[in-house]
Amino acid sequence: QSALTQPASLSGSPGQSITISCSGTTRDDHGYNxxxxxxxxxxxxxxxxxxxxxxxPSGVSSRFSGSxxxxxxxxxxxxxxxxxxxxYYCASYTTDNLFFGxxxxxxxx
Amino acid sequence: xxxxxxxxxxxxxxxESVRLSCGASGFTxxxxxxxxxxxxxxxxxxxxxxxxxxxxxxxxxxxxKGRFTISRDNANNSLFLEITGLRGEDTGVYYCAxxxxxxxxxxxxxxxxxxxxx
Numbered sequence: 548q549s550a551l552t553q554p555a556s557l558s559g560s561p562g563q564s565i566t567i568s569c570s571g572t573t574r575d576d577h578g579y580n581x582x583x584x585x586x587x588x589x590x591x592x593x594x595x596x597x598x599x600x601x602x603x604p605s606g607v608s609s610r611f612s613g614s615x616x617x618x619x620x621x622x623x624x625x626x627x628x629x630x631x632x633x634x635y636y637c638a639s640y641t642t643d644n645l646f647f648g649x650x651x652x653x654x655x656x
Numbered sequence: 657x658x659x660x661x662x663x664x665x666x667x668x669x670x671x672e673s674v675r676l677s678c679g680a681s682g683f684t685x686x687x688x689x690x691x692x693x694x695x696x697x698x699x700x701x702x703x704x705x706x707x708x709x710x711x712x713x714x715x716x717x718x719x720x721k722g723r724f725t726i727s728r729d730n731a732n733n734s735l736f737l738e739i740t741g742l743r744g745e746d747t748g749v750y751y752c753a754x755x756x757x758x759x760x761x762x763x764x765x766x767x768x769x770x771x772x773x774x
Contacts, residue, residue, distance in 0.1 A: 550700075581760035585701070592751055592768050593693075593701065598761030636701050640760040643715045645691070645703040 551637055551648035558654040564625040567651045569637030572620050581640035582620040584613060587650075588633045596635075597622065629655050658682035660735075660752050660766035667772045672742050678735040678752030678766050686710075686730040689755040691762055692737045696748040704737070706755070742773045 551571040559565040574580045582600045585593040595604050600620060601613040610625045620639075624631055632655040637648040664676040678690070692704040705716045705726040714726050725738040735752050749770050753762035 583761040585762070587701075592765040593753075593762075594765070595761045595763045598756060598763075599759045602759065602761075604761070604763055634700075638701075638703075638762075644717070645706070647693075647701040647703060650700040 551639055551646055553635075553637060553648035553651045555649070556652040556654065558656055559627045560656045561627055561629060563627045564623060565627060565653065567622045567624075567635055567637075567653070569620040569622070569639075569648045570618060571646075571648075572615065572618050572637075572639040573641055575641050580615055580620070582613070582615060583638045583640070584611075584620075584622045585636045585638065586633045587636065593636065624653070627655055631655055658764055660754065660764055662750075662752055662766040662769040665750065665769035665771045667774060668742050670742055670744065670773055673738060673740040674742060674771055676737040676739075676750055676752075676769055676771075678737075680733040680735070680754070683754070683764075685733040687757060690726075690728060690735045691753045691755060692724075692726060692735075692750060693753055693762070694746075694748045694750045695768075696745070699748075704750075707735070739771070742771075744773050746771060747773045 584597040586596050587593040596607050596611050597613045600615045612623050614621050635651045661679045691706040707714050707726045711728050723740050727736045749768040751768045752766040754764040756763050
């Protein structure tokens with residue numbers, strides 16, 4: 548497996564919903580898909596926004612949701628806000644490897 | 657407050673070695689697997705390695721095996737990454753990160769430390 552594939556950039560207007568895809572995810576020997584998503588604002592460390600495909604850590608807005616179909620995971624941000632402008636990375640974990648997507652720059656128009 | 661505070665890095669010459677440190681506070685360090693991730697200038701995230709909570713298991717990215725060594729000191733709540741034979745392509749920001757207990761996610765990140773190989 549190599550780096551996961553994400554669109555390089557996406558844009559949306561405030562209030563809209565956008566979806567970022569992430570293809571190439573894999574499942575472990577038990578068929579479980581360990582997909583997580585990270586938001587990174589300029590000059591900052593990444594922040595976990597989703598894990599186990601669609602679970603949100605405490606404090607993360609419910610506007611962030613995830614799904615998975617086959618080898619493609621998706622992150623949906625609803626009710627887009629200016630503060631959502633950032634880079635977004637997916638990650639797929641197996642027993643002895645972690646792969647990140649190339650990242651998607653989200654621009655809020 | 658749960659946090660990871662990093663130190664080390666800086667400007668190093670090609671071929672030299674560097675040891676990065678990551679100090680944990682606000683949580684039970686010995687209960688968590690820990691990871692190192694790096695980011696080259698203007699590029700995406702690249703996973704380097706993880707170490708189990710006990711330190712008995714160490715896994716490295718296939719493309720980076722050999723020059724990177726992860727270690728931890730649970731008595732002093734510290735994580736380390738040593739890089740030998742530094743190359744220009746090792747230039748970037750290095751992050752330590754805590755793995756959630758149970759599900760997979762890196763939920764706490766250090767502030768990052770910059771390594772410049774020149």
